[in-house]
Amino acid sequence: DVKVTQSSRYLVKRTGEKVFLECVQDMDHENMFWYRQDPGLGLRLIYFSYDVKMKEKGDIPEGYSVSREKKERFSLILESASTNQTSMYLCASSLITLNTGELFFGEGSRLTVL
Amino acid sequence: GNSVTQMEGPVTLSEEAFLTINCTYTATGYPSLFWYVQYPGEGLQLLLKATKADDKGSNKGFEATYRKETTSFHLEKGSVQVSDSAVYFCALRGGNTPLVFGKGTRLSVIA
Numbered sequence: 573d574v575k576v577t578q579s580s581r582y583l584v585k586r587t588g589e590k591v592f593l594e595c596v597q598d599m600d601h602e603n604m605f606w607y608r609q610d611p612g613l614g615l616r617l618i619y620f621s622y623d624v625k626m627k628e629k630g631d632i633p634e635g636y637s638v639s640r641e642k643k644e645r646f647s648l649i650l651e652s653a654s655t656n657q658t659s660m661y662l663c664a665s666s667l668i669t670l671n672t673g674e675l676f677f678g679e680g681s682r683l684t685v686l
Numbered sequence: 687g688n689s690v691t692q693m694e695g696p697v698t699l700s701e702e703a704f705l706t707i708n709c710t711y712t713a714t715g716y717p718s719l720f721w722y723v724q725y726p727g728e729g730l731q732l733l734l735k736a737t738k739a740d741d742k743g744s745n746k747g748f749e750a751t752y753r754k755e756t757t758s759f760h761l762e763k764g765s766v767q768v769s770d771s772a773v774y775f776c777a778l779r780g781g782n783t784p785l786v787f788g789k790g791t792r793l794s795v796i797a
Binding site for chain 1: 722727729731784789
């Protein structure tokens with residue numbers, strides 16, 4: 573079975589802390605994505621990556637950065653967490669041809685920033 | 687830019703009722719259209735898709751037809767079950783760009 577694994581299902585952090593959200597896929601997919609999901613706003617794209625060491629800004633990159641040192645791993649970094657970053661974060665991956673449309677999602681990481 | 691508008695929820699139906707969740711889109715060119723589903727406690731998974739006008743996507747009893755003339759991709763199911771309770775997302779891809787999602791519609795089916 574294909575699998576996208578997010579390292580933490582639930583995290584609680586304090587304002588100003590540095591937060592790492594890790595995502596690993598075992599499907600040898602080139603593309604990886606980070607979304608945040610908020611009630612009434614749906615899914616919004618934060619960053620994505622086409623290949624190792626490549627990254628592209630999505631719709632809401634402010635306050636976030638990413639790292640893709642290995643093909644299977646895509647990390648989302650909150651340099652200084654703020655309360656408005658409390659959200660559900662979803663990682664996804666897909667094959668290199670973006671038009672396939674099939675993203676494979678992890679189960680999500682629910683982050684609470686106090 | 688590309689965008690998707692879907693009906694707001696929550697939608698509450700009795701078991702065996704007919705389901706329609708409306709989705710309309712704005713895009714240049716000829717986008718591909720998708721429905722994703724998120725069951726409680728899980729990530730999203732692809733439910734069905736259509737890549738050109740008049741195509742019908744179908745899966746698990748759900749259907750949606752790509753209507754270019756009305757820029758719509760409404761999700762339908764003839765008889766819903768309690769196990770269909772989930773959040774449904776309409777999504778679009780235009781050209782070589784990442785998916786754009788709608789805001790999601792929560793469906794609750796009661797026995």
